[in-house]
Amino acid sequence: MTTTSNRNISTSTVRSSFLPFLAGIAFGIASSILYTRVICSRNQKSSSSSSSLWLQPPSTLPRFAQEILSNHHHTNTEKISNDDSNGESTNASSPNTALSSENWTEVRLREWEDLNWRDANGWQGRDLCHNPQGLGVRILHYYYKASSKEMVGVVWFGPHAESHRGLCHGGAMTSLMDDFCGHLAFLHSTSGQPWSGATVQVNVSLKKPVKVGSILRIIGRIDKHEGRKIYVHATLDDGGGDNNGGSSIDGEEQNKDPLVYATLEGLSIDGVKMSQHEDPVSKRTWEVEVCEHSGRLQRRDSGWKLL
Numbered sequence: 001m002t003t004t005s006n007r008n009i010s011t012s013t014v015r016s017s018f019l020p021f022l023a024g025i026a027f028g029i030a031s032s033i034l035y036t037r038v039i040c041s042r043n044q045k046s047s048s049s050s051s052s053l054w055l056q057p058p059s060t061l062p063r064f065a066q067e068i069l070s071n072h073h074h075t076n077t078e079k080i081s082n083d084d085s086n087g088e089s090t091n092a093s094s095p096n097t098a099l100s101s102e103n104w105t106e107v108r109l110r111e112w113e114d115l116n117w118r119d120a121n122g123w124q125g126r127d128l129c130h131n132p133q134g135l136g137v138r139i140l141h142y143y144y145k146a147s148s149k150e151m152v153g154v155v156w157f158g159p160h161a162e163s164h165r166g167l168c169h170g171g172a173m174t175s176l177m178d179d180f181c182g183h184l185a186f187l188h189s190t191s192g193q194p195w196s197g198a199t200v201q202v203n204v205s206l207k208k209p210v211k212v213g214s215i216l217r218i219i220g221r222i223d224k225h226e227g228r229k230i231y232v233h234a235t236l237d238d239g240g241g242d243n244n245g246g247s248s249i250d251g252e253e254q255n256k257d258p259l260v261y262a263t264l265e266g267l268s269i270d271g272v273k274m275s276q277h278e279d280p281v282s283k284r285t286w287e288v289e290v291c292e293h294s295g296r297l298q299r300r301d302s303g304w305k306l307l
């Protein structure tokens with residue numbers, strides 16, 4: 001009797017202490033599920049709200065960019081030449097009038113577009129300003145006019161160029177200026193040495209903050225060529241006019257002066273050999289051809305013909 005009642009007591013004691021234990025475990029599991037769900041949904045919300053940060057450049061470009069792109073059609077289907085002066089007008093003109101001429105050539109370097117070729121030929125990363133997947137400052141197009149030593153580009157300032165909230169680093173604007181100065185010098189090199197030249201001075205005046213997501217215009221020219229020194233002046237602006245691609249309320253096109261964000265006084269040195277590589281890639285030259293797809297004049301590096 002005593003043994004049975006002891007057993008009953010101990011069974012009920014075990015039950016009474018085990019049940020709260022089970023309830024505790026169940027509560028723990030339920031709270032951890034709830035916690036995980038709350039955290040997950042928070043993360044989903046934050047990732048979906050921050051996903052706008054990872055947007056690529058808009059598909060509809062501002063009017064000035066559309067004009068730059070559409071005014072460079074060329075109907076000639078012959079190969080032009082690999083000489084700087086051939087196939088291009090000798091009439092120097094101001095940047096704005098020159099933009100409507102057909103003598104600008106789109107600049108295309110293989111290492112900007114063909115990332116497999118880039119990886120296979122000695123580059124170790126991605127170009128700061130020309131990475132097609134880049135989210136910092138990205139030059140979408142460069143056009144060059146040899147006769148007037150001018151270049152114009154369409155630039156997108158992506159989320160990785162940010163410094164102050166919603167605004168871009170001055171360094172992003174300066175990187176762009178450095179690139180512009182270097183490429184203008186590479187395009188106008190008279191040293192006769194292929195693949196040579198370097199930017200040595202970039203004096204950039206930052207005039208106005210650039211918002212993340214902006215699409216702006218970079219436009220400039222070689223001012224002076226003294227010996228090996230190439231002096232470049234450039235402006236980063238909004239292209240003027242109605243930059244949203246629309247028109248004014250009464251339907252008339254607005255014709256505003258460009259809003260200037262930065263200016264450059266730069267210096268490049270012609271004929272500097274920056275790469276120690278001795279291979280066909282480092283001996284590339286420029287070739288001007290008509291693109292068989294777009295019918296536009298293009299200035300391509302001869303690397304497009306290499307394996």
Ligand SMILES: CCCCCCCCCCCCCC(=O)SCCNC(=O)CCNC(=O)[C@H](O)C(C)(C)COP(=O)(O)OP(=O)(O)OC[C@H]1O[C@@H](n2cnc3c(N)ncnc32)[C@H](O)[C@@H]1OP(=O)(O)O
Pocket residue numbers: 109178179180181182183186194195197198199200201227228229267269271272284285286301302
């Ligand atoms: C066809 C395919 C094309 C492909 C294109 C690909 C594009 C890629 C490119 C993209 C580009 C993107 C942009 C980039 O990222 S370019 C990369 C960033 N730039 C650099 O890293 C350059 C660093 N600097 C140097 O390495 C040396 O200074 C160099 C090598 C340039 C000197 O060089 P070198 O030893 O040969 O020159 P020198 O000493 O005989 O001097 C010669 C003259 O120059 C004058 N001087 C020199 N430095 C300065 C200075 N700081 N300010 C004012 N003046 C200067 C000097 O007084 C002298 O003048 P003078 O006494 O004769 O009057």
